[in-house]
Amino acid sequence: MEFRRLGRSGLSVSEISYGNWITHGSQVEEEQALACVKAALDAGITTFDTADVYANTRAESVLGRALAGQRRESLEIFTKVFWPTGPGGPNDKGLGRKHIIESANASLTRLQTDYVDLYQAHRFDSSVSLEETFLAFADLVRAGKVLYIGVSEWTAGQITAAAELARELRVPLISNQPQYSMLWRVIESEVIPASEEAGLGQIVWSPIAQGVLTGKYQPGQPPPEGSRATDEKSGKEFIARFLRNDELLAKVQDLRPIAEELDLSMAQLAVAWVLQNQNVSSAIIGATRPEQVHENVKAAGVRLEADVLKKIDDALDGVIMRDPSRTG
Template sequence: MEFRRLGRSGLKISEVSYGNWLTHGSQVEEDAARACVAAALDEGVTTFDTADVYAGTRAEEVLGRALKGQRREGLEIFTKVYWPTGPGQNDRGLSRKHIFESVHGSLKRLQTDYVDLYQAHRFDHETPLEETLRAFDDLVRQGKVLYVGVSEWRPEEIERALKIADEMGFDRIVSNQPQYNMLWRVIEPEVVPLCEREGIGQIVWSPIAQGVLTGKYLPGQEAPAGSRATDKEGRGADMIAGFMRDEVLRRVQELRPIAEELGLTMAQLAVAWVLQNPNVSSAIVGASRPEQVRDNVKAAGVKLDADVLKRIDDIVDPLVERDTDKIQSPATRP
């Protein structure tokens, strides 16, 4: 495993991190989830990403049990706050009340005294940004949170947060967690240049486009049984739907010869591709089976030369989404 600094902070994290969205507590049984975590640890992964909302808080519980007994100082545990975790009006958003209640719930479920990174899962248009950032800063000062970050924030929202933090003496955000892969590059025009200037690292999710970039989905054919595209209950099918067009699946199959020439699987090529971006601190991979973890982590340390990157671009460019306006948080709390 290779390691990178998280933005300009002193924290080092594994190039490939393990995330349990759409799997732990919902798509796979706990024994399988724990086997995946064990495989990640065996492969040198030290960074684990979750959120209070995943599987209705159950994902944090599963991860907490899976990591129990590990040396806490050797792990980086990340979680998030924003989406609803209960029926009340204050069981969501980034108010001081919800942030404090949410972090205490997360710490209990994760069975830890602190989280290494606490992230605003979306931007809250109903809460003053000063209130959110002060609450985050208080948690840092209390030692319950070591670093703070955001997820899927627009460039102007990140800029506002940095300005307020500097004016009020708060800890700055050190990370952004966006969707990023060969097909979805909405952070490239504005978010990445801003973050490079300001010392913010990207912890990217969906580097294999919900599994589409593995090449297992074939144009004109039914999705394989048990795959994410068939997961209606856990929302996997909804999330992958935008990539499941035949024109996309045909282009993805054209990437296979490149992967084979490099001695990589399709998944390894996709994860390695996002890691070529120097602003990416880590690529989050999820899994329902340990062998998927072992396959994906082999992308760490892989270098793709300029010719390979151009060949990939030539294949996928007509389908790439780069519109920064696709980065959106709900106008009102969900």
């Protein structure tokens, strides 16, 4: 495993991080989830990402149990706040002070830790002032419950405004967590330059495009049985936007010889590709089986030459999403 600094902060994270969206507490049984976390630890992953909304808080609880007994100082634990949790009352969502403070305390209990390394605003909340949101974050930092602050799927303008306020309040805002892959590059033209200016690094999710970049989904054919695309609990609707596009699926198959020439699996190539962007600090992988962790972690440290990157662009020409308005 190799490590990178998260933005311009002093926090180092593993190039590959482990995330438990749509797996822990929902798609896989706890025993299998614990085995996947153990595989991540064995592979040298130290960075673990979750959120209170995943499986309606159950994912945090599973991760807390999975990491129990590990040396806390050797881990970077990330979670998020924004989406509704609990019974759905008027203050059970958003980035108002009440929801942030209560959610942070509940997350710490579920994760069985006194602090989280990174607390992220899961989306932008236009109904609450940035001042209220960041004052609440500042209080969590000063209380020692949160070490750093991040955002997720914020636009370039939102990031710039937040960074300015964070500097005034002396809040360590260090990261953005966007979707990013060979197929989904909406952050490149605006979000990444704004993040670089503000000192934020990217912790990217879905680097394998929900499994599409593994090549297992073939144009004109039904999804393989047992795949994410056939499981209502694992983001079936999310992946459907890719599967409806046979041209995209056909072009993904053109990546296979590129991966084979490098002695990489297609999944490894996809994860390695996002790590070529210098503003990317870590790529989040998920898993339903330990073997998937062992395979994908091999993308750490892989360097792709310029000619390989051009081959990838040429293979996917016409199906890459670059529109910055799709951020968030």
